Amino acid sequence: AVADRLVHELETIHELGYDDYFLVCRDLCEEARRRRVGFALRGSAIGSAVAHCLGMSPHDPVARRVSFERFLSRARRKPPDIDIDFRHDARDGIAAYTRATYGEDRVAHVANYVRWKGRSLLRDLGKALGFDGADLERLRSLLWHSRGDDLAERLQAQPELRGLGIDPERHADLFALCASLAGLPRHLGTHSSGIVIADAPLAGIAPLR
DSSP states (O other), X not given: OHHHHHHHHHHHHHHHTOHHHXXXXXXXXXXXXXXXXXXXXXXXXXXXXXXXXXXXXXOOHHHHTOOSTTTOOTTTOOOOOOEEEEOGGGXXXXXXXXXXXXXXXXXXXXXXXXXXXXXXHHHHHHHHTTOOHHHHHXXXXXXXXXXXXXXXXXXXXXXXXXXXXXXTTTTHHHHHHHHHHXXXXXXXXXXXXXXXXXXXXXXXXXXXX
């Protein structure tokens, strides 16, 4: 049963083109062991017997009867997610090892866009319009679940908010500005641990900063 499972997994991994991905993930786990850095594999990847044999996961999915297809399937053909948590104070060291091993020009941190939503819109735009800080905090606490483009609608649907100091006329300009910027990027950030590794210089593949 174990041999059949491994043959099936290896054939699937190879057919879908993820041989290198598994080996890179194994390399990072081995480097963590050399540094005595704690790490853990989580999510559906624990269903891979190959990951277990490569030393990435202590869990034997055959003995535990965990399905491989939840992780990687020829039918779905979705990219596998080998989610490895390294000890928080050692992540920078693992990232530095990755750059040194696979090339400074071929490794980069993933960027993420932080988008404007209800609470951040009320805070940032309210300050720009000169609203009192305590007033803004009250608005943010009452409208915390808003997307930012539905503030005026919520006042219509929840008239009790007016009794709590939210005046449609007084806040009309603020709500209109919030609606116009809702969902737009507020700033560009760096993902806490996501890294891209390419087989060619990344500058020729994606924009970098």
